[in-house]
Amino acid sequence: EPEVTQTPSHQVTQMGQEVILRCVPISNHLYFYWYRQILGQKVEFLVSFYNNEISEKSEIFDDQFSVERPDGSNFTLKIRSTKLEDSAMYFCASSQDRVDNEQFFGPGTRLTVL
């Protein structure tokens, strides 16, 4: 069964450092997303991406965040200068369609900012 993969599974970084979280969506999917979940809190939408551009971003997704699809398979989330409050689980998801369509989630990257 096709699945979304994410690397690394756990990333530890120092405050102020840049991190890149990587995702490989399901191959025939066209819509890509990033969500985050702070420990003990709900899953929050960060950004949706289609046709090589951002479709929508949340208030959380400020100038420190960027997304990119550098090739035909990878979808990355970059945080330029990490803050303590960026510590969370980051989930990548993909779907075939954007409305009323199941989003498949990757296993997540746990980001710890020290």
Added chain:
Amino acid sequence: RKEVEQDPGPFNVPEGATVAFNCTYSNSASQSFFWYRQDCRKEPKLLMSVYSSGNEDGRFTAQLNRASQYISLLIRDSKLSDSATYLCVVPSGNTGKLIFGQGTTLQVKP
């Protein structure tokens, strides 16, 4: 009203019990709804989609009341393996954005 609101629980039930979770949503224009399951520190996984008045899949039944903006999930004959957090999820807009409730935790005990 919060965009998506759930009773966080926890619900502690014995094996074989029937348990129901509720969810309310604020956007009356929403047309579709989802229940996802999330195991501890794992990714959300789709359990059921709800597009009309309801949906049934084995021991799981989801019902939708559009007038009250209310969705429910019923689990019959609970199994130990049903222990998880159940997330009520509502799409927002037309970009695929999903709004998650905080989840309801279920613990099924032998």
